[in-house]
Amino acid sequence: MGTDVLVIGGGNAALCAALMAAEAGASVTLLEAAPRDWRGGNSAHTRNLRCMHDAPQDVLVDAYPEEEFWQDLLKVTGGLTDEHMARLTIRASSTCRNWMRKHGVHFQPPLSGALHVARTNAFFMGGGKALVNAYYRSAEKLGVKIRYESPVDRLEIEDGQFRAAWCKGERIEAKACVLAAGGFESNRDWLREAWGQNERGEWPADNFLIRGTAYNQGVLLRHMLETHQADGIGDPTQAHMVAIDARAPLYDGGICTRIDCVSLGVVVNRDARRFYDEGEDFWPKRYAIWGRLVAQQPGQVAYSIIDAKAIGRFMPPVFPGVTANSLPELADKLGLDRATFMQTLDSYNAGCRVGQFDHTALDDCHTEGVSPAKTHWARPIDTAPFYGYALRPGVTFTYLGLKVDDTAAVRFAGRPSRNLFVAGEMMAGNVLGKGYTAGVGMSIGTAFGRIAGRNAALAAAGKPALAGAVKDEV
Structure with a gap:
């Protein structure tokens, strides 16, 4: 079997690549490891795309200029990002939505309580599942051959050039190939290897839950890095990691298992002690650091504590919290040492300096004389009923990947x-060295999926790759 362009993967980045290549006139085959019912990888769990815009645009209010987007990304990554690649992603996010609409994606204003991102993020009507389904429908109309339950375990590469892929014993040739098969977050053995054993003798990765697909095993990523010595980038312990409900399923819990009340209260570890500033910055810019923070705590568990004043100010989780009429009762119900818990809460409450509380702004409600400090939204937890949510690290996707340039070409010893x-996830580490800000994963996948698809079609036609993002009309 032969094809002009072979796309390996079935999520947003893979679909964008397949659509672009098909639009360019190439024959395209897409191999999705999952069954049809579970197609789409982690993209099926997404909700929105972070978009640069200089003026109001349909569902986006006000403006979110390039420099602000860049500064937001710079802050959450701590400088672990390639500015050229990041700005390429940012600029591409400003013009891609008309193309997305052409392929059946619809947008809607954010629902109430959706992370205060009406200005920065465009929400998909029906969520990521609807986006994935729209792209598959469009791909089928364009003649893309789609094969489910088709995991690829190795590639034939000669002198840096793709020759064929092996799928369940079948050799599939193509003139060009796009890799978009995700990270290794579903591979427990690899997570254990990456995280190792901590000073307490624990294997932290054993307590991680996977927010998305069970099919991102990292087989091709490891194959590329180890067998073919492709240029890599990123730290294998860095990932999009969120603090999620400890009762969430092992896979595919998605957005509804996230606990979004962290900034409205305090978070304590298994020893009933606080360990990080819950009010450091807006939740969309900080929610994805909390999984890693919890992963570093004893037993990889923590507890988000709020009182009645917080109810109605955050997206409610799918599971109800543990409820109590007093803080000592809550400690007992959560299995925490009552004396230490009360010492922590009493100290925090006494340290609160309440000004003008405003959860939509970086307000002046803060703590004094408490470590760690709470910088914003600090109010005493003193109004019954009280609520507690047990948290575990929820891994969305890993950042270890393949190093690329702005053509999206895989590199071998520096040669593209x-x-x-x-x-997609297989190269997101070029932009995300650590940290995350809501919706940027879809921005990266869309920008580089389209670049990869365009350039794969050009390669199949014997033409050189083009650098930079796909040009669209605003």
Whole structure:
């Protein structure tokens, strides 16, 4: 079997690549490891796309200029990002939505309580599942051959050029290939290897839950890095990690398992002690650091504590919290040492300096004389009923990936391949060295999926790759 362009993966980046290549006139085959009912990878769990815009645009209010987007990304990554690649992603996010609409994606204003991102993020009507379904429908109309339950375990590469992929014993040739098969977050053995054993003798990765697909095993990523010695980038312990409900399922819990009340209260560990500033910055810019913070705590568990004043100010989780009429009762119900818990809460409450509380702004409600400090939204937890949510690290996707340039070409010893490209989670580490800000994963996947698809079609036609984002009309 042969095809012009072979796309390996089935999520947003893979679909963008397949659509772009098909639009360019290439014959395209897409191999999705999951069954049809579970197609789409982690993209099926997404909700929105972070978009640069200089003026109001349909569902986006006000403006979110390039420099602000860049500063937001710079802050959450702590400088662990490639500015050229990041700005390419940012600029591409400003013009891609008309193309997305052409392929059946619809947008809607954010629902009430949706992370205060009406200005920065465009929400998909029906969520990521609707986006994925729209792209698959469009791909089928364009003649893309889609094969489910088709995991690829190895590639034939000669002198940096793609020749064929092996799928369940079948050799599939193509003139060009796009790798978009996700990270390794679902591979427990690899997570254990990356995180190792801590000073308490624990294997932290054993307590991680996976927010998304069970099919991102990292088989091709490891194959590329180890067998073919492709240039890599990123730290294998860095990932989009969120503090999620400890009762969430092992896989595919998605957005509804996230606990969004962290900034409205305090978080304590298994020893009933606080360990980080819950009010450091707006929740969309900080929610994805809390999984890693919890992963570093004893037993990889923590507890988000709020009181009645917080109810109605955050997106309610799918599971109800543990409820109590007093703080000592809550400690007992959560299995925490009552004396230490009360010492922590009493100290925090006494340290609160309440000004003009405003959860939509970086307000002046803060603590004094308490470590760690709470910088914003600090109010005493003193109004019954009280609520507690047990938290575990929820891994969305890992950042270890393949190093690329702005053509999305895979590189071998610094030399870009002529016909092998990569997009999505498999290269997101070029932009995300650590940290996260809401919706940027879809921005990266869309930008580089489209670049990879365009350039794969050019390679299949014997033409050189183009650098930079796909040009669209605003």
